[in-house]
Amino acid sequence: MGNQIINRMLKLKSRPMMDDVSSENFELVEEEVRDIEEGEILVKNLYLSFDPTQRGWLNDVPSYIPPVQIGEIMRAGSVGKVIESKNQNFSEDDIVQGSFGWQEYAISGEGSGFMPPQKLHEGISPTSALSIYGITGLTAYFGMLDIGKPEQNDTVLVSGAAGATGSVAGQIAKIKGATNIIGLAGGPEKCKWVVEEAGFDSCIDYKNEDVAKRVTELAPNGLNIYFDNVGGSILETALENIAQKARVVMCGGISSGYTMERLAPGPSTIFNLIIQRAKMEGFIVIDYAEQFPHAVMELAGWVAEGKINYKEDIAEGLENCPDTLANLFKGKNFGKQLLKLSD
Numbered sequence: 001m002g003n004q005i006i007n008r009m010l011k012l013k014s015r016p017m018m019d020d021v022s023s024e025n026f027e028l029v030e031e032e033v034r035d036i037e038e039g040e041i042l043v044k045n046l047y048l049s050f051d052p053t054q055r056g057w058l059n060d061v062p063s064y065i066p067p068v069q070i071g072e073i074m075r076a077g078s079v080g081k082v083i084e085s086k087n088q089n090f091s092e093d094d095i096v097q098g099s100f101g102w103q104e105y106a107i108s109g110e111g112s113g114f115m116p117p118q119k120l121h122e123g124i125s126p127t128s129a130l131s132i133y134g135i136t137g138l139t140a141y142f143g144m145l146d147i148g149k150p151e152q153n154d155t156v157l158v159s160g161a162a163g164a165t166g167s168v169a170g171q172i173a174k175i176k177g178a179t180n181i182i183g184l185a186g187g188p189e190k191c192k193w194v195v196e197e198a199g200f201d202s203c204i205d206y207k208n209e210d211v212a213k214r215v216t217e218l219a220p221n222g223l224n225i226y227f228d229n230v231g232g233s234i235l236e237t238a239l240e241n242i243a244q245k246a247r248v249v250m251c252g253g254i255s256s257g258y259t260m261e262r263l264a265p266g267p268s269t270i271f272n273l274i275i276q277r278a279k280m281e282g283f284i285v286i287d288y289a290e291q292f293p294h295a296v297m298e299l300a301g302w303v304a305e306g307k308i309n310y311k312e313d314i315a316e317g318l319e320n321c322p323d324t325l326a327n328l329f330k331g332k333n334f335g336k337q338l339l340k341l342s343d
């Protein structure tokens, strides 16, 4: 029967190969929203989250969650407003987050998608729920605290330092007593923000400076922690500069582009882990899901105390989703990349 609401959505049409993901890979489809069933909610999407990992979901390979299939709506974390509910846990006008995808409306029962819908915590705005209190803020939190384990007076190097995850990771290290936080970011404007707004002690503009030379200058006694968001040659340089008992947090390898054809090569400096008795550990943030509520509370405390500053970059328009995703790999985003679909 339908309820006469027309939903616009982007379905995967073809898999991007070496090329950037583009609107060519998606089909814009309009469909009437069906009636919801017992247990379901109808959500109007307000903001979509853009995450480099979404590029990986377009490759037809096994990963930590299944790839998006041809013909499926592109998967994405988002925040929306409940406009109809047949689920006792949700009411009309609730603001919820979940995996509602690249579409204007989503029908979602509890347990659907890879993130079941959840009401936002009190006092948390729709955008901050996807940025500082979303996957990227939480990734910084667990990666830095559980794997990086910052100690008093540590020297910490963070790549992707102007990005959603990296900027928060460095600030958390500082909160925990590290005293020499070095960022890496692309361009003078981003580096300025990393130092002046995110409070890092220094920032290397990896696009315009000699990274190896600058790391040795800024970390003469070596790196106690390297929080890696990029992989590739920067990881090689970082490993060359680790101190004894260093912790290398393997968070992401965006320099690979997350395409199937361009997997990041292993770093040639990896044996320095042996010489320096160091550790390198990867993680996937969703494994910490049970601890998310506590982490959100602690992050909120730090934000309220002015100890964490964060930035959001908000695009608009459903049709701009593919380009917005591609832009993450070109460094065009400045802060957490979101896309607004509705007020």
Ligand SMILES: NC(=O)c1ccc[n+]([C@@H]2O[C@H](COP(=O)([O-])OP(=O)(O)OC[C@H]3O[C@@H](n4cnc5c(N)ncnc54)[C@H](OP(=O)(O)O)[C@@H]3O)[C@@H](O)[C@H]2O)c1
Binding pocket: 050, 051, 052, 053, 135, 136, 139, 160, 161, 162, 163, 164, 165, 166, 184, 185, 186, 187, 190, 229, 230, 250, 251, 252, 253, 254, 255, 256, 283, 284, 285, 286, 328, 329, 330, 331, 332, 333, 334, 335, 336, 337
């Ligand atoms: N392990 C997990 O559970 C988990 C969860 C979330 C995210 N991550 C990873 O965390 C990293 C950051 O993700 P995010 O969502 O916070 O994105 P982000 O840092 O806000 O945005 C991506 C940034 O990566 C940088 N970049 C792009 N291409 C690069 C290249 N070739 N070399 C160096 N830097 C490059 C760009 O900054 P510049 O302009 O400075 O180059 C760009 O702004 C990604 O690797 C992501 O996959 C991991």
